[in-house]
Amino acid sequence: MGVRATMSGLPHPLPSSPVKGEVPPGEPGKIVPEPAERKEHKNMAFLLRRLAFYLAAFLAAATVNFFLPRLMPGDPIQIMFASAGSELSLENLNALKLTFGFIDAPLHEQYFAYIKSVFTGDLGRSIKYFPLPVTELLGRALVWTLGLVGIATLISFAVGTILGVMAAWRRGTLFDSAVSLVAIFSSSVPAIVVSLILLFVFGYTLRWFPNGYAANPLLDPGFNWTYISSVLYHGTLPMLTLVIVLTGGFAVTMRNNMINLLGEDYIVMGRAKGLADNRVMLFYAARNALLPTVSSLAIAMGTVLGGSLIVEVVFNYPGLGNTLYQAILARDYPVIQGQLLIMTGAMLVSNFVVDLSYVLLDPRLKKA
Amino acid sequence: MTLFKQLLGNKKALVGLTILVAIILIAIFAPLLTEYSPTRRVGRPHQPPSWDHWLGTTRLGHDVFSRLVHGARVSLAVGFGAGLMITIVGTVLGIIAGYKGGVVDEVINFFTNMVLVVPNLPLLLVIAAFVGQAGPVVIALILGFTSWAWGVRVTRSETLSIRQRDYVKSAEMLGEPSWRIMALEIFPNLISIVGINFIGSVIFAVIAEATLGFLGLGDPNTVSWGIMLFNAQNASALSVGAWWDLLSPCFALALLGLGLALLNFAIDEVANPRLRTGGMLKSWSRMVLLGEGKL
Numbered sequence: 072m073g074v075r076a077t078m079s080g081l082p083h084p085l086p087s088s089p090v091k092g093e094v095p096p097g098e099p100g101k102i103v104p105e106p107a108e109r110k111e112h113k114n115m116a117f118l119l120r121r122l123a124f125y126l127a128a129f130l131a132a133a134t135v136n137f138f139l140p141r142l143m144p145g146d147p148i149q150i151m152f153a154s155a156g157s158e159l160s161l162e163n164l165n166a167l168k169l170t171f172g173f174i175d176a177p178l179h180e181q182y183f184a185y186i187k188s189v190f191t192g193d194l195g196r197s198i199k200y201f202p203l204p205v206t207e208l209l210g211r212a213l214v215w216t217l218g219l220v221g222i223a224t225l226i227s228f229a230v231g232t233i234l235g236v237m238a239a240w241r242r243g244t245l246f247d248s249a250v251s252l253v254a255i256f257s258s259s260v261p262a263i264v265v266s267l268i269l270l271f272v273f274g275y276t277l278r279w280f281p282n283g284y285a286a287n288p289l290l291d292p293g294f295n296w297t298y299i300s301s302v303l304y305h306g307t308l309p310m311l312t313l314v315i316v317l318t319g320g321f322a323v324t325m326r327n328n329m330i331n332l333l334g335e336d337y338i339v340m341g342r343a344k345g346l347a348d349n350r351v352m353l354f355y356a357a358r359n360a361l362l363p364t365v366s367s368l369a370i371a372m373g374t375v376l377g378g379s380l381i382v383e384v385v386f387n388y389p390g391l392g393n394t395l396y397q398a399i400l401a402r403d404y405p406v407i408q409g410q411l412l413i414m415t416g417a418m419l420v421s422n423f424v425v426d427l428s429y430v431l432l433d434p435r436l437k438k439a
Numbered sequence: 440m441t442l443f444k445q446l447l448g449n450k451k452a453l454v455g456l457t458i459l460v461a462i463i464l465i466a467i468f469a470p471l472l473t474e475y476s477p478t479r480r481v482g483r484p485h486q487p488p489s490w491d492h493w494l495g496t497t498r499l500g501h502d503v504f505s506r507l508v509h510g511a512r513v514s515l516a517v518g519f520g521a522g523l524m525i526t527i528v529g530t531v532l533g534i535i536a537g538y539k540g541g542v543v544d545e546v547i548n549f550f551t552n553m554v555l556v557v558p559n560l561p562l563l564l565v566i567a568a569f570v571g572q573a574g575p576v577v578i579a580l581i582l583g584f585t586s587w588a589w590g591v592r593v594t595r596s597e598t599l600s601i602r603q604r605d606y607v608k609s610a611e612m613l614g615e616p617s618w619r620i621m622a623l624e625i626f627p628n629l630i631s632i633v634g635i636n637f638i639g640s641v642i643f644a645v646i647a648e649a650t651l652g653f654l655g656l657g658d659p660n661t662v663s664w665g666i667m668l669f670n671a672q673n674a675s676a677l678s679v680g681a682w683w684d685l686l687s688p689c690f691a692l693a694l695l696g697l698g699l700a701l702l703n704f705a706i707d708e709v710a711n712p713r714l715r716t717g718g719m720l721k722s723w724s725r726m727v728l729l730g731e732g733k734l
Contacts, residue, residue, distance in 0.1 A: 128556045135562065139569045150569070259700040261646045263653060263668070264689045267677075271686060275677050282678070377560030381650060395561075399568055400655055407568045414561040422556060 195405035205409035216390035223313035235325025254319035283387030328360035369425035452705030458698025466511035475502035495683035498674035513663035522641035524583030529590020537598025631710030
């Protein structure tokens with residue numbers, strides 16, 4: 072835990088030293104419990120600090136977007152809207168230029184113009200699908216990606232955590248070695264390879280699963296079983312790829328956290344009291360080992376989102392990855408830039424959710 | 440040197456090293472291993488593997504085996520070049536942040552955390568898309584520029600613990616300049632962390648090259664594993680049944696990744712004998728979960 076806590080370098084809500092109680096001068100060693108409202112206050116301050124940091128990170132991503140076309144050799148406007156050709160009317164082109172800060176003004180005013188567009192939710196319009204706004208194009212795709220990523224993350228987190236708990240509890244047994252070995256193999260093969268092999272085996276050779284699309288294109292989207300089952304059927308292979316790629320990492324993290332905790336006094340105490348094995352395993356060890364695993368979940372989001380980009384391209388799944396792929400092929404820069412902001416946003420939101428869950432999950436922060 | 444000697448006695452290291460050395464040798468002697476040019480039409484399109492063409496041919500009638508062994512050169516060069524850059528930046532910044540502390544640390548740490556929460560692949564894609572059809576050198580530079588943050592984080596935390604040790608304190612007492620302490624007292628004790636960072640970064644860079652290539656962001660005239668994937672995908676290799684076209688670079692990538700990963704576990708095992716049961720897995724989980732191990 073020690074390494075992880077310092078390694079994360081984040082303002083950690085899980086203090087390794089007991090800072091929750093304060094030692095007043097003159098009374099060394101006597102710990103005065105902190106009033107509850109002070110704790111609330113601390114949680115709030117922590118969350119606000121995190122929010123400020125996320126804002127800065129988002130600004131950084133937008134700054135990259137702003138400077139990239141301007142750093143390239145040549146005319147940035149030409150580069151940015153090259154794929155438009157002569158199809159856009161002058162009026163439309165000028166509107167787009169304004170959105171991306173290409174105004175007749177010094178650089179810092181251009182920057183503020185762009186940042187203003189970004190923060191008012193205007194990411195410009197797709198050139199390939201003009202006049203569709205980038206937010207709408209990516210928003211539609213994001214629904215599929217979030218569904219895929221969300222469910223895959225939940226499954227792999229659950230399976231990985233359970234495997235990790237069991238492997239740690241049976242440390243040194245055949246089961247432990249088997250889990251570890253599978254975890255290494257599953258996590259050393261990149262998503263691109265896993266997805267192509269699954270597509271080849273289950274899509275083309277055995278023909279058990281479809282090779283593309285999120286649902287049967289002949290069906291009308293709707294909230295009925297035919298459509299939902301079609302979505303699940305089409306989503307199986309992309310989901311399976313992500314689960315294969317992710318589960319190993321979660322299993323290994325959980326296993327190591329558990330092993331670190333198994334030597335703790337309260338575990339020994341639980342056993343000495345004659346508690347049932349399962350009770351000690353789940354409520355004494357696993358519960359505490361879960362906290363650092365949850366924080367690794369936030370960091371894993373980057374991997375998950377990146378992995379889903381590839382998986383969607385391979386399986387021709389209509390999520391962000393595929394939309395982005397089409398945009399790359401068409402050099403549709405407003406869309407390419409938009410996906411960075413949307414992906415960063417998704418990453419920051421999931422980080423914040425993890426921050427929140429941390430405050431809620433850590434019993435030390437909850438209630439004295 | 441002792442680290443190296445111990446590594447030779449480790450089974451995982453031997454297997455990993457064998458795989459790695461074999462791939463490097465194949466890359467170096469690529470022209471001797473095949474009579475076919477990787478960029479010339481040498482047979483009929485999409486021929487299955489045969490005695491003439493060990494791994495079949497592509498849609499354009501290129502020899503897949505020839506492209507695979509020649510592609511290993513570019514893929515390895517990008518991997519090792521970018522890996523070296525990532526490691527140098529990460530190690531230097533990490534040691535400085537960890538040793539100097541104070542404002543320097545806060546600034547470095549802030550930027551490191553910021554880079555870590557911006558998703559790596561989308562960032563790479565935006566940069567590569569603006570660069571256009573990026574050649575191997577450009578891809579390596581982009582990777583080096585965007586992917587150093589994990590190394591800083593790990594090196595920094597390790598430096599924080601090392602700087603408390605007696606030998607660092609005594610060097611400070613003796614009035615040694617801080618660059619000397621960082622280079623001669625702290626760095627040598629970080630060698631296993633640096634090694635793990637380097638190998639992890641090489642894996643990451645090789646996979647990133649393949650991914651960028653696959654997505655059509657590479658230079659289609661180079662011969663690399665990523666471009667092979669791109670061409671095979673464009674030729675609808677799977678739907679016309681030419682699996683050899685697409686799966687050959689896949690297996691090459693998986694094999695190289697596995698070899699490097701085994702080497703990485705071995706370094707961790709040797710460097711931290713106490714952690715032998717969980718150590719290698721720990722480093723691996725760190726690497727994987729921080730998105731350094733793969734995309």
